[in-house]
Amino acid sequence: MLQQVNGHSSGSGAQGGESLREDLQEFLSGEAPLHQLDDLTKVNPVTLETVLRCLQARYAADTFYTNAGCTLVALNPFKPVPQLYSPALMREYHAAPQPQKLKPHIFTVGEQTYRNVKSLIEPVNQSIIVSGESGAGKTWTSRCLMKFYAVVAASPTSQESYKIAERIEQRILNSNPVMEAFGNACTLRNNNSSRFGKFIQLQLNRAQQMTGAAVQTYLLEKTRVACQASSERNFHIFYQICKGASMDERLQWHLPEGAAFFWLPNPERTLEEDCFEVTREAMLHLGIDTPAQNNIFQVLAGLLHLGNVRFAHSEDEAQPCHLTGDAQCSLKTSALLLQLPEDPLLETLRIRTIRAGRQQQVFQKPCSQAECDTRRDCVAKLVYARLFDWLVSVINSSICADPASWTTFIGLLDVYGFESFPNNSLEQLCINYANEKLQQHFVAHYLRAQQEEYAVEGLEWSFVNYQDNQTCLDLIEGSPISICSLINEECRLNRPSSAAQLQTRIESALAGSPRLGHNKLSREPSFVVLHYAGPVQYHTAGLVEKNKDPVPPELTRLLQQSQDPLLKVLFPADPEEKAQEEPSGQSRAPVLTVVSKFKASLEQLLQVLHCTTPHYIRCIKPNSQGQAHSFLQEEQGDLLKVPRSRPPAATPLDSLQVLSQLEACGLVETIHISAAGFPIRIPHWNFVERYEVLRRICARTSSGPHSPSPAEGHSERSPCTEAATLQAVLQDILHTLPALTQAAATLGDPAKATPAPVHCGRTKVFMTDSMLELLEHRRAQVLEQCARRIQGSWRRHWHRKQERQRRAAVLIQAAIRSWLARKHVQRLHTAATVIKRAWRKWRIGMAFLASKELDGVEEKHFSQVPLPTGSSLLPQTQTSLLAAIIRLWPLGLVLANAAVGVRGFQRKLVVWACLQLPAGNPSSYPVQTAQGQAGVTSIRALPQGSIKFHCRKSPLPYADICPEPSPYSVSGFNQILLERHSLGHG
Numbered sequence: 001m002l003q004q005v006n007g008h009s010s011g012s013g014a015q016g017g018e019s020l021r022e023d024l025q026e027f028l029s030g031e032a033p034l035h036q037l038d039d040l041t042k043v044n045p046v047t048l049e050t051v052l053r054c055l056q057a058r059y060a061a062d063t064f065y066t067n068a069g070c071t072l073v074a075l076n077p078f079k080p081v082p083q084l085y086s087p088a089l090m091r092e093y094h095a096a097p098q099p100q101k102l103k104p105h106i107f108t109v110g111e112q113t114y115r116n117v118k119s120l121i122e123p124v125n126q127s128i129i130v131s132g133e134s135g136a137g138k139t140w141t142s143r144c145l146m147k148f149y150a151v152v153a154a155s156p157t158s159q160e161s162y163k164i165a166e167r168i169e170q171r172i173l174n175s176n177p178v179m180e181a182f183g184n185a186c187t188l189r190n191n192n193s194s195r196f197g198k199f200i201q202l203q204l205n206r207a208q209q210m211t212g213a214a215v216q217t218y219l220l221e222k223t224r225v226a227c228q229a230s231s232e233r234n235f236h237i238f239y240q241i242c243k244g245a246s247m248d249e250r251l252q253w254h255l256p257e258g259a260a261f262f263w264l265p266n267p268e269r270t271l272e273e274d275c276f277e278v279t280r281e282a283m284l285h286l287g288i289d290t291p292a293q294n295n296i297f298q299v300l301a302g303l304l305h306l307g308n309v310r311f312a313h314s315e316d317e318a319q320p321c322h323l324t325g326d327a328q329c330s331l332k333t334s335a336l337l338l339q340l341p342e343d344p345l346l347e348t349l350r351i352r353t354i355r356a357g358r359q360q361q362v363f364q365k366p367c368s369q370a371e372c373d374t375r376r377d378c379v380a381k382l383v384y385a386r387l388f389d390w391l392v393s394v395i396n397s398s399i400c401a402d403p404a405s406w407t408t409f410i411g412l413l414d415v416y417g418f419e420s421f422p423n424n425s426l427e428q429l430c431i432n433y434a435n436e437k438l439q440q441h442f443v444a445h446y447l448r449a450q451q452e453e454y455a456v457e458g459l460e461w462s463f464v465n466y467q468d469n470q471t472c473l474d475l476i477e478g479s480p481i482s483i484c485s486l487i488n489e490e491c492r493l494n495r496p497s498s499a500a501q502l503q504t505r506i507e508s509a510l511a512g513s514p515r516l517g518h519n520k521l522s523r524e525p526s527f528v529v530l531h532y533a534g535p536v537q538y539h540t541a542g543l544v545e546k547n548k549d550p551v552p553p554e555l556t557r558l559l560q561q562s563q564d565p566l567l568k569v570l571f572p573a574d575p576e577e578k579a580q581e582e583p584s585g586q587s588r589a590p591v592l593t594v595v596s597k598f599k600a601s602l603e604q605l606l607q608v609l610h611c612t613t614p615h616y617i618r619c620i621k622p623n624s625q626g627q628a629h630s631f632l633q634e635e636q637g638d639l640l641k642v643p644r645s646r647p648p649a650a651t652p653l654d655s656l657q658v659l660s661q662l663e664a665c666g667l668v669e670t671i672h673i674s675a676a677g678f679p680i681r682i683p684h685w686n687f688v689e690r691y692e693v694l695r696r697i698c699a700r701t702s703s704g705p706h707s708p709s710p711a712e713g714h715s716e717r718s719p720c721t722e723a724a725t726l727q728a729v730l731q732d733i734l735h736t737l738p739a740l741t742q743a744a745a746t747l748g749d750p751a752k753a754t755p756a757p758v759h760c761g762r763t764k765v766f767m768t769d770s771m772l773e774l775l776e777h778r779r780a781q782v783l784e785q786c787a788r789r790i791q792g793s794w795r796r797h798w799h800r801k802q803e804r805q806r807r808a809a810v811l812i813q814a815a816i817r818s819w820l821a822r823k824h825v826q827r828l829h830t831a832a833t834v835i836k837r838a839w840r841k842w843r844i845g846m847a848f849l850a851s852k853e854l855d856g857v858e859e860k861h862f863s864q865v866p867l868p869t870g871s872s873l874l875p876q877t878q879t880s881l882l883a884a885i886i887r888l889w890p891l892g893l894v895l896a897n898a899a900v901g902v903r904g905f906q907r908k909l910v911v912w913a914c915l916q917l918p919a920g921n922p923s924s925y926p927v928q929t930a931q932g933q934a935g936v937t938s939i940r941a942l943p944q945g946s947i948k949f950h951c952r953k954s955p956l957p958y959a960d961i962c963p964e965p966s967p968y969s970v971s972g973f974n975q976i977l978l979e980r981h982s983l984g985h986g
């Protein structure tokens, strides 16, 4: 379903699909992590994948029990789990006010059954059906449950009754090792595999105390006595006696140490189940005393020796087969141990007795080697099967309470799971037939439970259209024609028919059955039955013979001759039995075939189960290696190791086995039943929360009775928590669904145009996968539209924001630039002011220095300079003269120091030009130079503007240099006077 949902979003890529899937997974499964989900039906949606994931997560968290509706799924830990089955825990579950609120456990089931019995609500009797494949933990579970009842159902008031109860419980518990020793064997799949089915009835009195028990067994695999698959073993008891017998017993039973027996393969393997002492002890508790035990073990030793009796092929058909090698010795020992006459034993094994004609004339015909082997094996199987039945009857007589002393019971059915091997025969047909029957029983019960849930939610059951496995049962056991009836008919007619003929008969007679298949690729004659757990191919070869399970009457007669006390009990000389064992072709009595016997016992069992309240425990084997910490998950096709450091130890084939177990135990069927109804159950609030978007979108296009306007819808959102509003919103969403399906139809998806399979219960919305798919698809569309709108708005907003930011940036930049410019100007201004101030200061300093540099006599000296002749010069003339002096001082200097070449008039001209005296008589401006005179050597101007005459030779290096015309030209501390004009005007 999730894949389908993903299919819609495939356009958005695998990643998008994955995220949607996770999102949906999270939504459907709620917040709880998978390993915390106590009930597999709460895994939403209930698919194989999610169920496997949940089981795997729980297994990784060392949580081995999980509910699956009315079923408990038990994962085999394959390791001792401390305190998981402790008496303290038993008492805790027993004392809990609501044990179902504790963690799922077999004790929850145990306690539930116990309380049901106490409540006396019909049907009072309870049954627990423990199923699963070999090695999944059925026997373990049954054993633990028996211990649980032994603890909780034993609270007698008086000391005496306490002792009685304790003795009974001990006997019940002791029946386990005895039955396991005789009925269990080491197989490829389980070291302690039960080779029989059993139903244990724990009998309770009015005070719900365990007063006794009864065991019923089904289909013991007796062929194992004489025939074991390679790498497998015979029943445990044979190994126990060979390994555990004392020296005396070895002598008594002719079991020398290291003796080899054909029927004792792989004796070197030592298992914990090979504990002879435990078996003997338990037998003793059950009332089988030591002599009786010895008798049993002696017979078993006799059978082992019988297995060593080997026949050689006889060239002459008229002659019986000879014995090979040590066979004679083995025959002798076997006859001795079985207390049978040796010769009749050999003769019965080698010669067939035939009665023919009206007179019932007796003919004797030597058997072929194969027939001899079959007859020898038949003796062993017959003895062992009867011994086993006898043991069961002894156990029953030991543990069974007086019918008047018990009123109710709790039944424990430990039944072999569904089997499908490469080569399936009558045994698998019977086992799978039983599983089909139990599955039908389970389905009826599960559907009833479902019905109850729907009723609680106020839903009508008629929506669920589920076909159970009746068609398959019709094919197997139906009347008048079915597989069983056809096989029985072959036995009754006793006509020679080949395997191919049987196949043709079955196929032609049952051609109309939808559950009958045919494997065209199979070379062997076979037919295929489509079981609820998958198709199984049954080979027809040997089917009729196995069904007849013929016991030549002479073999029974022979065993009746035994002097052994046990064999005498097992094979009493019963005239009725004798008559029944007449050759079937001649007898008018109905043939008692394996199938008919099995069918009868199965019907009896189902009758019992129908009168009880059933409880189901499905045992699952997490891996085929029997390893702890590894769980195989089908989806990934590989080994999912809990601690990742461990190396992988299983192949993908194993992962298929995990899935097939889930199929075989009916878990897949449970899922299918869920799918036939409403596998998706979403609480109202969650539904509204997720799909409210649909309502708001659809409100624009359609106006349902509850559809508010979009604006209303918006304002309504917050009060949704109110129950009434929630209901209104829920109804609105549900009203949009027909429009959705219609839209899907117009878009050319007719599959989704079917009426919306959605039902609103009291607390949950129930729907099918397809509806969820449609809702999710529409939601994805709506979200996409919303996403587009959000993207558009966001882009617009973003662009506006960007524009605003750009403008702001420009503004900020301009402001900063102007601020910087102002700052710069300010700095320059400040700097200029500082410079100016410093400059002024410096100039003042310079002027001061300059003034100090000049001697202070000049002015005085100048004033004292004698006026030229004719001191009648006017002050104006004096000023002019002073100006001339000032203007001419450089020239004077030049001339005074000039080269010798300028003389006389030339010299005068130069002076004239220099002075720029007004035209006139130059002689009126006599020029005095310092040359040749001590006196003014330079004229300097102080910064203050006053003029000083330097009367002596200046030490300043620049005093002789012609000054620049610039008023700022400064070349020494004192300034060479340049302001000619100001001086002139001054």
Ligand SMILES: Nc1ncnc2c1ncn2[C@@H]1O[C@H](COP(=O)(O)OP(=O)(O)OP(=O)(O)O)[C@@H](O)[C@H]1O
Binding pocket: 076, 077, 078, 079, 080, 081, 132, 133, 134, 135, 136, 137, 138, 139, 140, 141, 190, 192, 193, 194, 195, 416, 417, 619
């Ligand atoms: N709850 C458990 N805790 C620990 N180990 C377990 C548990 N259940 C089963 N096992 C282990 O798994 C093995 C097989 O279990 P068990 O014999 O009960 O399987 P089964 O389903 O009865 O097989 P079969 O049908 O062949 O008899 C046990 O011998 C035991 O080692």
